[in-house]
Amino acid sequence: MFTKASAAGHDFTDAVITSVSAILCSPEFLYFESIPGPLSEPTLRQRLAYFLWNGPPDTQSATEPVTASSQAMESMVNRMLDDPRRERFTAAFLDYWLDLRDINANTPDAELYPDYYLDELLTESSLRETRMFFDELIAKDLPVRNLVHSDFAFVNERLAEHYGLPTFEGVTPRRVVLPKDSPRGGLLTQASILRVTANGTTTTPVMRGAWIMERLIGVDIPPPPSGVTAVEPDTRGATTIREQLDKHRAIESCNACHAKFDPAGFALESFDVAGGWRDRYRSVGKEGERVKGYGKNGHAFKFRLAQPVDSSGTTLHGETFDDIRELKRLLASDERQLARNLVNRLIVYATGAPVSVSDRIEVEEILDRSAIRSYGVRTLIHEVSQSEIFRNK
Amino acid sequence: MPFQLSAPSWMRSRMSRRQVLRGVGVALALPMLEVMTPVTSRLAIGSDRPSPAPKRMIGICNNLGLLPDRFFPTQTGRDYGLSPYLQELKRLRDDFTVFSGVSHPGVDGSHSSDVSFLTAAPHPGSGGFRNTVSLDQYIATQVGNQTRFSSLTLGVNAKEGRRSLSWTDGGVLIPCEDSASAVYKKLFLQGSQAELDSQIRKLQLGQSIMDTLADQTRALKNRLGTADRDRIDQFTTAVRDVEQRMVESQEWERKPKPTTREAMPVDPEDKSGYMKKTRLMYQLAKLAFETDSTRAITLLLDSNNSPAINIEGTEISDGYHNLSHHGKSEKKLSQLDAIDRTHVRLLGELINGLKTTTEPHGTLLDQTVVIYGSNFGDANKHTTDNLPVLLAGGKFRHGQHLAFDQTNNYPLPNLFVSVLQQMGIETDRFASSTGTMRGLDVG
Numbered sequence: 150m151f152t153k154a155s156a157a158g159h160d161f162t163d164a165v166i167t168s169v170s171a172i173l174c175s176p177e178f179l180y181f182e183s184i185p186g187p188l189s190e191p192t193l194r195q196r197l198a199y200f201l202w203n204g205p206p207d208t209q210s211a212t213e214p215v216t217a218s219s220q221a222m223e224s225m226v227n228r229m230l231d232d233p234r235r236e237r238f239t240a241a242f243l244d245y246w247l248d249l250r251d252i253n254a255n256t257p258d259a260e261l262y263p264d265y266y267l268d269e270l271l272t273e274s275s276l277r278e279t280r281m282f283f284d285e286l287i288a289k290d291l292p293v294r295n296l297v298h299s300d301f302a303f304v305n306e307r308l309a310e311h312y313g314l315p316t317f318e319g320v321t322p323r324r325v326v327l328p329k330d331s332p333r334g335g336l337l338t339q340a341s342i343l344r345v346t347a348n349g350t351t352t353t354p355v356m357r358g359a360w361i362m363e364r365l366i367g368v369d370i371p372p373p374p375s376g377v378t379a380v381e382p383d384t385r386g387a388t389t390i391r392e393q394l395d396k397h398r399a400i401e402s403c404n405a406c407h408a409k410f411d412p413a414g415f416a417l418e419s420f421d422v423a424g425g426w427r428d429r430y431r432s433v434g435k436e437g438e439r440v441k442g443y444g445k446n447g448h449a450f451k452f453r454l455a456q457p458v459d460s461s462g463t464t465l466h467g468e469t470f471d472d473i474r475e476l477k478r479l480l481a482s483d484e485r486q487l488a489r490n491l492v493n494r495l496i497v498y499a500t501g502a503p504v505s506v507s508d509r510i511e512v513e514e515i516l517d518r519s520a521i522r523s524y525g526v527r528t529l530i531h532e533v534s535q536s537e538i539f540r541n542k
Numbered sequence: 543m544p545f546q547l548s549a550p551s552w553m554r555s556r557m558s559r560r561q562v563l564r565g566v567g568v569a570l571a572l573p574m575l576e577v578m579t580p581v582t583s584r585l586a587i588g589s590d591r592p593s594p595a596p597k598r599m600i601g602i603c604n605n606l607g608l609l610p611d612r613f614f615p616t617q618t619g620r621d622y623g624l625s626p627y628l629q630e631l632k633r634l635r636d637d638f639t640v641f642s643g644v645s646h647p648g649v650d651g652s653h654s655s656d657v658s659f660l661t662a663a664p665h666p667g668s669g670g671f672r673n674t675v676s677l678d679q680y681i682a683t684q685v686g687n688q689t690r691f692s693s694l695t696l697g698v699n700a701k702e703g704r705r706s707l708s709w710t711d712g713g714v715l716i717p718c719e720d721s722a723s724a725v726y727k728k729l730f731l732q733g734s735q736a737e738l739d740s741q742i743r744k745l746q747l748g749q750s751i752m753d754t755l756a757d758q759t760r761a762l763k764n765r766l767g768t769a770d771r772d773r774i775d776q777f778t779t780a781v782r783d784v785e786q787r788m789v790e791s792q793e794w795e796r797k798p799k800p801t802t803r804e805a806m807p808v809d810p811e812d813k814s815g816y817m818k819k820t821r822l823m824y825q826l827a828k829l830a831f832e833t834d835s836t837r838a839i840t841l842l843l844d845s846n847n848s849p850a851i852n853i854e855g856t857e858i859s860d861g862y863h864n865l866s867h868h869g870k871s872e873k874k875l876s877q878l879d880a881i882d883r884t885h886v887r888l889l890g891e892l893i894n895g896l897k898t899t900t901e902p903h904g905t906l907l908d909q910t911v912v913i914y915g916s917n918f919g920d921a922n923k924h925t926t927d928n929l930p931v932l933l934a935g936g937k938f939r940h941g942q943h944l945a946f947d948q949t950n951n952y953p954l955p956n957l958f959v960s961v962l963q964q965m966g967i968e969t970d971r972f973a974s975s976t977g978t979m980r981g982l983d984v985g
Contacts, residue, residue, distance in 0.1 A: 153750055157743060171751045176762050176777060185767060259860045260873070350867035372650070379923035384869025433871045 181501075185542045190216055193540060200499040200534070201229040203237035219535055226534050230287055230527065239280050239287075246494050247336070247364060248345045252276055255349035257423055261384060261431050261452050262349075263444030265423045270307050270320070275340035275424065278303045278322050282339070283526075285324065290525035293488045296365060297481040298335040301326050311340060311425055332419065332426065332473050335481075337361060340424030347422040351382040353390060355397075355407070358414025366480060367490030368409055386432025386455035391415060412462035416476040419460045429454040488516055488524035495533045500542075508538050595903035596688070597936070597965040598837045598910040599681055600827055602889075603707055605656040606845035606866045607916035608882045609875070613930045614642045618945040630886045634893055636941040637907065638934040639982065643946030644954045645919065645927040647974045652924045653846055655917040657715075660707045660840060662955045662973035672713040672776070674973060677913075677958050678838040679710055684967045690794050691728075691836040695719060696827070698819040700844040707840040712779035718842055722807040722822035729826070729835050732799050745792050752785040800833035816843075816851040816862075817884050824892040831910055832899060843885075856880035866921035889914055893934045911936035911961050927951050936964050939985030956980070 150171045154164035172178055181199075183192050194215055198206035205211075210229065215222045229235060244250040252272060257265035265271060281303040286295055302312070303322040310316050312333050314325065327334050336342055346357040362368040380393045397407040421427045429437070437455030444450065460472045470476045481487070492512055493504050504512065515532040522528040533539055608627060615625040624632055628640065649658045651667025658666045660676040675683075678693050686692025695708040697718025708716035719725050733741070759778050763771055807826070810818045820843060827839050848862040858865070858877050865881070868874035889912075896907035903909060915931035918924070928948055934940065938960075946952035955975035960982050962969050970977070 150750065150754060154747055157747065159743065159747065163744075163747070167747050167751060171754055174751065174755055176755070176759050176774065179777070180762075180774065182762070182765070185769075256861060256864065258864045258867070260871070348867055349864055351869055379920070379925045381920075381923050382867065382869045384871055433869070433873065 183542050187541050190214060196499070196539070197225065197229070197534060201226065201238050201530075202232070202234040203241045204234060216540070222535055223531060226531055230530065235287070236280070236284070239283050242494075242498055243279060243283060245498070247279070247342060248360075249276060249279065249341055251345050252341060255344070255347065255422075258350040259444070259446065259448075260433055262422060263446065263448060263450055263452070264442065265425075267445040268423075271311060271340065271423060272344070274305050274307045274320070274322065275344060277305075278308055279336070279339050279341045281322055282336070286526040287530065288527070290522065290527035292484065292523035292525055293491055293529065294481045294484050294524070295526075296336050296487060296491070298337075298477040299327075300334055302333050302339075308340065311423075313426060330474070335477060336365060337417065337477065337480075338420065338424070338473065343417070343420045343424035344422065346417075349422055351384060351390070352418065352420070352422060353380075353382070354394065354411055354414025354418055356414070357417045358410035358412065361413045361417070362410040365487070365490065366483075367486060367493065370410060371406060384432055385434030386430070386436035386453065387434065389430060389456045389459070391418065391459055408465045412464050412470075413476065413480070415462040416460050416470065416473040418458050419473055428458055430456045430458060432456075484524055485516055485520070488519060488529060491526070492516065492529055492533060495530065496536075496538055499533060499539060502542075504538075511536055511538055594966070595901070595909055596834055596837055597685075598831045598839075599678065599913070599936075599961060599965060600831075600839040600841065600910065601660050601676075601678055601707060601913045602841045602843065602915070603656055603659040604843040604845055604885060604914075604916045605653070605659075605705075605918065606862060606921045607918035608885065608930050609878055610920050610928065610930065612879065612882065615640065615943045618943045620942045622943040627882060627886050630883055631890045631893075634890060634897070634934070637893060637897060638912075638932055639938065639940045640943050641931040641933070641946070641954075641957070642943065643928060643948045643951055644931055644957070645929050645951040646954050647951075649917070650926050652926070655926045656705060656707070656842065656844075656846075657709065659915070659917045660958075661709055662953075662958075662975075664974070673709040673715070674713060675711040676707060676709045676840070677961070677972065678708055678840045679716070680972070681838040681962070681965065681967065683711070685837050685965070687790075689834055689836050690797070690799070691830075693838040693840070694725070694827075694830055694836045695840050696725065696823050697842045697844060698816055698823060699813045699848045700842045701847045705842060705844055705847070707842045710780075710783060712776050712783065714776070714780050714783070718844075720819075721809050722819065722826055723809050725823075725826050725830075726804075726806045729830055729833065730799055730802055738795060742792055742795050745788050745795070749785070749788050752781060752788065755781050756785065800835065802829060802833065804829060813848050814850060814852050816845075816848050817853065817888065820885075820888050821891065824888060824895070828892065828895050828899065828906070831896075831906060851881070853877075853880050853884055868922050889932070896935060907935040908937050909935075911938075911964060913957070913961065929954065931957070933957065933961075933982075936961065937984060938964065939983040942981075944979075944981045952980070957982070 150168040154167045259266045305322040431452045432455040437453035442450045612626045615622045646662040648664025654667040663674045682692040695716045700718035807822045845862045850858045899906035912934040919928035955973045956979045958972045959975045960979040
């Protein structure tokens with residue numbers, strides 16, 4: 150391409166740009182090619198590198214055999230997980246599994262949340278926290294139940310303040326042990342998750358609840374029926390979203406689906422649009438007490454604290470909870486389901502194909518073997534890499 | 543200016559490989575060539591028959607919509623009382639029709655529904671969604687070969703490479719042109735002979751790239767099984783599309799462009815100049831139609847991607863998206879009211895501008911169908927039914943509020959069928975339509 154361009158009288162820059170454009174558009178650059186069936190060694194090595202490094206294999210991983218034995222694969226996976234390039238996996242996987250790539254799709258409302266408005270440090274810190282948290286689960290092979298509740302968290306000065314933890318100086322998040330009664334710990338209560346499941350102005354239990362149940366627990370949630378009038382969010386402070394959603398519980402046909410996810414959402418009402426704890430809803434109306442303070446934009450706070458938050462609920466199986474702490478205990482109890490969900494997600498990410506009905510048997514076998522290791526996250530990754538699903542197309 | 547295929551924003555920012563793969567359909571977004579043109583119709587040149595009056599269409603979508611209780615009139619039929627917003631158009635009341643109770647079947651997906659506004663492709667928010675041909679591109683395939691540009695895709699603050707109203711048959715997004723001055727250049731500025739020669743050489747280089755890609759793709763397809771062949775089908779169609787357009791471009795390159803007395807517009811500095819940008823785009827659209835540079839235009843007003851915008855006489859205190867989640871706050875509602883009224887007034891300027899431009903066959907408005915609406919019925923609730931839609935021009939019998947059922951909406955694609963037929967394109971369906979628009983007559 151370069152020669153052609155130069156011969157046609159184009160200058161060096163144009164010729165190079167032409168060649169590079171051709172490369173970037175070429176199907177060989179854009180697509181991985183593989184034939185259905187067992188993958189060859191080189192293709193398997195490539196798949197592994199794109200799984201754990203989101204990039205091509207290096208010289209070592211391009212030549213070392215992985216199909217020779219399960220130990221060979223295991224040591225390759227360990228080497229890759231311990232390599233700094235693993236961070237690309239964490240970032241990409243979480244970006245898509247937890248929608249973290251959308252963290253800037255909404256911004257905190259300037260009037261209701263002037264304390265978060267323009268607070269870029271909070272946004273950046275939230276993102277780092279979740280990534281470092283997941284990295285830790287991999288590094289130490291911590292049990293999958295930590296996704297729902299953990300006794301530690303990664304916080305920096307800003308997040309410690311945000312979460313009401315003992316503060317210290319510094320922007321680099323560090324691992325801290327959480328106080329016994331802290332609601333924090335696990336993905337559900339991290340600022341990044343709570344931000345992407347709200348819209349910057351209001352929270353909705355339906356959206357958060359459905360998201361948590363689908364993404365973390367792996368419950369299948371059908372889309373809403375057409376023709377249902379949507380609830381109109383009201384920030385004037387007279388009603389709460391819980392009251393507005395009463396029909397979900399009162400009407401049988403609504404309750405059939407909503408009972409699956411509304412409860413989780415109600416428990417998360419204790420957190421505002423950026424993950425801060427709240428006992429009362431903020432409003433811009435005339436109800437409630439004013440709060441003193443100034444936002445980063447220099448304006449005085451105008452919002453008021455109005456209705457109290459009620460975060461209690463009853464799960465589909467009839468278990469009651471008062472708040473998020475109790476809900477987390479309930480959700481974390483079915484560890485096998487949490488592991489199953491994570492394995493499914495990893496398979497989709499690693500192979501680019503959905504988990505088919507015939508794959509489910511092998512998934513259960515993976516879970517059987519991982520049970521002894523308390524479904525450690527690193528163990529699950531190893532199991533996926535060793536599976537027939539991963540070795541075949 | 544070095545030749546380059548359109549570089550979608552995802553190529554410039556740090557994107558993971560997965561994101562690249564995901565966007566591969568967008569990767570071959572049609573290049574922003576100086577001339578996006580089709581083969582000159584052999585019928586049009588050197589023909590003694592007078593060409594029939596050209597029909598045009600412009601589709602506009604404001605992706606955060608308008609406050610519904612101030613937009614929709616309460617009365618229906620011909621003598622309906624104008625709603626608060628429509629009062630701004632009272633002098634044009636016989637030139638437009640307002641609809642209620644309409645939406646696209648199956649189009650949900652909250653903010654992602656704007657890409658389906660002119661395609662009606664269902665579930666745009668779902669994983670693996672693939673769009674279908676948009677109304678303007680369909681028109682372009684039918685009559686686009688009679689003008690220099692088969693279509694023009696415009697945007698205000700449109701998220702580059704990610705949001706657009708124009709989609710090809712293969713589901714590939716056509717990027718929006720955000721700069722009014724760039725559109726002006728495209729339409730009117732010719733360039734010197736040397737620049738022309740250079741442009742043609744670049745097109746030929748582009749064709750070489752396409753040849754190479756086509757060879758590689760053919761070789762690849764031979765190695766693949768059927769399931770995989772389907773997977774790269776979108777890619778191969780896009781390659782063919784681009785090849786075609788490059789050939790056609792070269793034919794128009796040597797023809798002189800039309801001239802205009804209008805001066806080149808100055809682009810507002812940033813996204814807060816949203817309304818100024820909108821007005822400029824409306825003016826350019828009218829110029830493009832007047833000079834028969836194109837017959838199909840789309841304009842995406844990406845309100846969702848806009849910050850606190852400048853509105854004359856009103857202080858806007860928050861980003862457009864945050865305002866749209868008004869939560870019934872009086873302060874936000876009054877700002878939205880000012881914004882919405884500006885929208886309607888600007889639309890009135892467009893309609894009036896077309897109406898006061900005479901052509902051999904009548905007014906420009908007679909020959910131009912204007913579709914204005916939103917993918918959101920109510921942005922505060924994120925609902926995608928009961929969409930606000932307004933139709934003007936095209937010799938329809940206007941002056942009425944056509945109201946349909948608000949619980950079981952009437953399919954909006956039916957309007958598109960009526961529009962297509964009015965443009966002389968023989969078709970009785972478009973996407974999920976069930977027929978032509980009931981109650982909308984030609985006059």
